[in-house]
Amino acid sequence: MDVNRSIFTAQGLLGPEPGHVIAGIRRTDHGGDPLPVIDPATGARVAEVPSASDALVDEAVTLAVTAQRAWARRSHTERAKVLRSIHTLLGEHAEEIARIVSVEQGKPFGDAVGEIGGAQNFFEYAISQQYRDIGEVIATESGEQLTVREVPIGVVAAILPWNFPAAIFARKVAPALMAGNAIIVKPSEFTPLSAMALAELCRRAGVPDGLLSVLCGPGRSTGSALVRHPDVGMVTMTGSTRGGREIMAQAAQKLIPVSLELGGKAPFIVFPDADIDRAAKDAVAARLWNAGQVCTCNEITYVHQDIREEFVERVQSHLAAVEPSDPFAASSTLGPLVAEREWTKVKSMVDAAVEQGATLALGGGRPEGEQFAAGNWFAPTLLTDVTEQMDITRNEVFGPVLAVTTFSTYDELITRANATPYGLSAYVYSNNLHTVMQALDDLDFGEIYVNKAGPERPQGFHTGWKASGLGGDDGTHGYERYLRRKTSYVGYGPSYGG
Structure with missing residues (x-):
């Protein structure tokens, strides 16, 4: 099957051709050079x-300003x-959207289907806020009522990354x-198609025209224009720390709130009393999610020197068993x-x-085999x-590269793990309650x-510290x-003429 062509159909969510989505209408207005969408696998x-x-x-x-006023009047x-x-x-439409995600982003189709399930979860949680x-x-004072109530911000600008284009669309939209806002989405230049498809799905679901738009373009032009627009009241962005700093500086000129989910350098810490086999399996799994292109991935593995040899041997065995394959192959677990x-x-x-x-x-580079000659394939890699x-x-590596270092004492480990400028995620493997809690x-x-x-x-809170947002x-x-x-x-008593 020609997966490159199969995502554009007259009846499908993408329609016959891509474009911005404004007021429920696909637009092809150009304000700069067109942006190519490349299949990473081929x-x-x-x-x-x-x-x-x-x-x-x-x-x-x-259009968003007008639509938001009417939407805010609707009940929860x-x-x-x-x-x-x-x-x-x-x-x-899970499989249709997942196919689009796999074609433009490169992740295995099964993982893309799971991403759509994650998108549903974000909507499920938002729906629960009706109560x-x-x-x-x-x-x-007597005869006076003092209330503090929640109200929408107005128009939100959402800057999306390319690693989970459907799930993070849902995470922000x-x-x-649900809070009563309008939202304008600026997807990544690498993965704009899934946002277009999701916007069409939202239109079919009854989202009023103008309340949700998708605008394509580079971050430093389209994204910047959104952030700087005087009627945008909030910016939410998931992406690089560099991009987050630029957005925060622009938003500071308007003194509007920003929500930034940025990069990470997650330490994966294995203490000597840990379940070594479980830790080894999870170290590999946490490194290879989406080919290592996740801000919460295991970025550096700290293993106690007493179990280093056994742990590395098991990690290497698990890594060697992972074979990159076409995202649409039934057994695919690692894409480009x-x-x-x-x-x-x-x-x-x-x-x-x-x-x-x-x-x-x-590993260390492109996998062997003619099928990997084109595309952005990188073999599972182990550095010791x-x-x-x-x-x-x-x-931050952002690739399928598992790097292992050793430590000898708890205090040394904590000092080294905390030395990173990032502060998003960390992993701790130990069966000692005191060690875990400390x-x-x-x-x-x-x-x-x-x-x-x-x-x-x-229902949790994916929050970064320091340079992670x-x-x-x-x-x-x-x-x-x-x-x-x-x-x-509100004064209503006798002293107020009531």
């Missing part, structure tokens, strides 16, 4: 999408009904809509990297680590004898997994980012 061009001009950004925001129950329709349609407390009545630039970056980091003294125990002086210990206190990361490899839950969109704490509070004093 290197073939799948489509070209237009770049939005500043005028198109302004048009989308203007009414909004929840629309979100429930989206949830239902996601299930009905939340939306304010408080505070004691005050679901709470934004999303783009050539990512392949080049990962390859240069592996080569630099070897030059700096690391041992290349497995890694030290904290190496670049690969400090910088590590939970001492590790400077916003999200810690103990004897398990994730992923995070929609300002917190995420999940759970109660994430939902509240899409709200502001209004205080009212």
